[in-house]
Amino acid sequence: MKPDDPTTGPAPSTGPAVRVLLCDDHAVVRAGLRALLSSTDGIDVIGEAGSGEEALATTARLRPDVVLMDLQLGTGMDGVTATSRLTASGAGATAPRVLVLTMFDTDADIARAVAAGATGYLLKAEPPEKLFAAIRDAAAGRAVLSGQVADRVVSRIQAPGPALTEREQDILGQLARGVGNRAIARALFLSEATVKTHLGRIYTKLGVRTRSGAVAVATRHRLLP
Template sequence: MTEPAAGGPAPVRILVCDDHVVVRAGLLALLDSAPGIEVVGEAGTGEEALALAARLAPDVVLMDLQLGAGIDGVETTRRLTTGTATTGTGRAPHVLVLTTYDTDADITRAIEAGATGYLLKAERPEELFAAIHAAAQGRTALSGPVAGRVMANLRKPRPALTDRERDILAQLATGLGNREIARALFISEATVKTHLRRIYDKLGVDTRAGAVAVAKEQRLLP
């Protein structure tokens, strides 16, 4: 890491969270050469990242999505950014996701959890350094392919669900079965099944789990 010039801005304090030791070692070596960046800690699990963030108060947490056993990167991000794990400074760190996963569902979950940026591990070092500085300032940083997916989803027209179909979809997302949904909405179980078939057709899915996943991706749930 390059030391800041006298009177210059303080370096961005980074906490690296990745469950692969070799990947962490590579990131630490890479970031050590980056100007204006200081790695203050490394974690192999979400739980360890929360504990270290509370103690070290990093400006940015570089977060992998898949962390093996324990909570994943999305849940860790949510706890970091919502103040569930407050740092000693009384402010939440920014989270920059660095992952190999670029599916719509992963991107949506991370952004909804509060991630400031979403980068793919295939990015060039210069892009990573720039994203870290942007994240430290609270500015959004997205890999090119990720930005393209986000824009495509924003331009994509949402399925035209009726109010009743939205009600049923919301109940479905809580894990209720057809009978329970019927009782909650004061309709017959046969009516629930009819609405579900229409919901499946509109969302292009054929399972309850698929309907909920698409609904979350397209922000169709309240």
């Protein structure tokens, strides 16, 4: 039977299996992913991590090809920081590829993950076949984006919204939580005067005059992480 016979589907992979490390702070999610990935050929889950710190240690020990990384990891190191450290952990082929697998598709989260060195950004709502293909593509060094994320990236390029600095995004996130200037200053190790200066710049960029207006515009433009 010919490998390209349309009645047989794609020929099974004859190369080495892609070695995958799962990083998610929910044990049930990791168990589900392990079971799902074990159902397909060519992907081998070699380990799990429940935190960013554990992902770094386990990666150093097991040397996976791809780390499947959640962004929200509870307390401690978040997924973006872990991604940045993993992708900088070796030169060339010795660093693993990181494929973000998350429920969050805000512009801020996408930009931070890509800037940290993630090879791909996939939403958990994608069907299993998309996940399998994304893992193989990531292992081969090909960029991977969920269709919804790709559409948002293109839209963002064609009609860019307000550009905030990382510090301004941090302060905006505090505003969205209803935190006052003094508490923001303490949380971000800034003076209240510096916080007020940043707020003025945020208001100018967003074209608003109030805290609630800033949060509303940021929500509309999906700028909040």
